[in-house]
Amino acid sequence: MKLPSSDSFARGFFIVSFALIAMVYGIVSSWWGWFPAPQIGEAHRTYLDVSQNWRNDIGLEPTRHLVAPNDTGTPEPDRGFEQRPGTERMPGYVLIAGLSDDQDTSVFAVRLMDANGDEVHRWPINYENFDPDTPPQNVMLHGMEVFEDGSVVVTFDVGNAIARVDQCGQTMWSVRGGFHHSITRDGAGGIWTWYGEDMVRLDAATGDKTFSLNLRNDIVAARDGDQRAIFDIRVRMPDTAEEQITYLHDPFHPNDVEMLRPDMADAFPMFEAGDLMFSLREPNLVAVVDPQTGILKWWQHGPWFKQHDPDFEPDGTITVFDNATGAMQSRILRIDPRDRRVTVDFAGTEDEPFYTWRRGKHQTLPNGNLLLTEAEHGRLLEVSGDGEVVWTHDMVWDEDSNLIVTEARHVSEDFFTNGLPSCNETIALGR
Known part of the structure; x- marks a missing residue:
């Protein structure tokens, strides 16, 4: 039976109106995070994640932790260690933390390399020994600190443990717990790291917590909240006068904490030994805080962007790994906290690419060179004080991919008390 024209019009009007309302609600719900936008977004992200990384998640290939080499053309299949002609490297050894190239022995490893780029020792890092509830292929070795007895301490991204392992x-x-990102020694038997939003000091010998400073409760709220504006950048404004502001997802992303050691304190007259410098990636903030009061003694947003690894330097300056995410050119910046003058120690160029959109570490060496960890391209560099590349080391997985490296650390030739770490060859070299 044919519907009257008025009924057809009404039905068409209803369908168009419903579609229009659905479209408007879809836009608004996506903007404000109303149902079902978060659920649809999460389902889409889950689908993409599973489709791209199913081989990783069942232990076939570590696709979550493989990266493209930083190369201007087709990756060279024989890439690896390269010493540039006419350059002089800092004598000593380099520890490299990251994904292992021998997945049958351990998912992660810390490797010790000599001046020729050859491996002389390996620490297999078996995450399942520290946290049997989480698949090791779904976390990532990140922080690493080394000790004179040949042991190392490690933390993990999206993991649930910090651990110290011996030379074997x-x-x-x-x-167990949400320890993450960097680890630094304080020179007095302790190590500093992040536990969620807490800066914590652990006894290096036992792992016992000896001090904790909470970012929101002890620092943001210090001075009756006078410091809040320094931190409250990633927030959503309330809709009414009665509501409070709410933080957006991961508003701080803390990624480094380092104590000013007594042997370096004289170079920083505005600070005191024991003060803590920390880095918050999302507000692009590097700051120094009195851990006893939570009061900031110095702070600055930028010019770094999504930065990592600020370090106190012996000359009274602070160096920062500026990821410059999105700019395709990372930098090492040096800032004088007294006058805030910023200089560039090293930056990537078209001829010498250097870029990691996340992660990244640096170390100023005794001869003035810089050791750089280009995490998301699986590469290490040493560069001179003049910005000349001394050597590079690609951590190769296969012809097209490198292994993620999250930390590199130079140690002197006489660093280890009993000589080079050694163990059963099968364990030490992962063969």
Whole structure:
């Protein structure tokens, strides 16, 4: 039976109106995060993640942790260690933390390299020994600190443990919990790292917590909240006068904490030994805080962007790994906290690419050179004080991919108390 024209019009009007309302609601719900936008977004992200990384998640290939080499053309299949002609490297050894090239022995490893780029020792890092509840292929070794007895301490991205292992990779102690990013020694038997939004000091010998400073409760709220504006950048404005501001997802992303050691304190007269410098990626903030009061003594947003790894330097300056995410050219910046003058120690160029959109570490060496960790391209560089590349080391997985490297650390030739770490060859070299 044919519907009257008025009924057809009404039905068409209803369908068009419903579609228009659905479209408007879809736009608004996506903007404000109303149902079902978050659920649809999460389902889409899950689909993409599974389709791209299913081989990783069942232990076939570590696709979550493989990266493209930083190269202007087709990756060279024989790339690896290259010493540039006419350059002089800093004598000593380099520890490299990241994904292991021998997945049958351990998912992660810390490797010790000599001046020729050859591996002389390996610490297998078996995450499942510290946290049996989380698949090791779905976390990532990140922070690493080394000790004179040949042991190392490690943390993990999206993991749930911090651990110290001996020179054979055997657990000396481990602590469950959301420890993350960097680890630094304080020179007095302690190590500093992040636990969620807490800066924590652990006894390096036992892993016991000896001090904790919470970012929101102890620092943001210090001075009756006078410091809040320094931190409250990633927030959503309330809709009414009665509501409070709410933080957006991951508003701080803390990624480094380092204590000013007594042997360097004289170079920083505006600070005191024991003060803590920390880095918050999302507000592009580097700051120094009195850990006893939570009061900031110095702070600055930028010019770095999504930065990592600020370091106190012996000359009274602070160096920062400026990821410059999105600019395709990372930099090492140096700032004088007294007058805030910023200089560039090293930056990537078209001829010498250097870029990691996330992660990244640097170390100023005794001869003035810089050791750089280009994490998201699986490459290490040493550069001179004049910006000349001394050597590069691609951590190769296969012809097209490198392994992610998250930390590199130079140590002197006489760093280890009992000589080079050694263990059963099968364990030490992962063969």
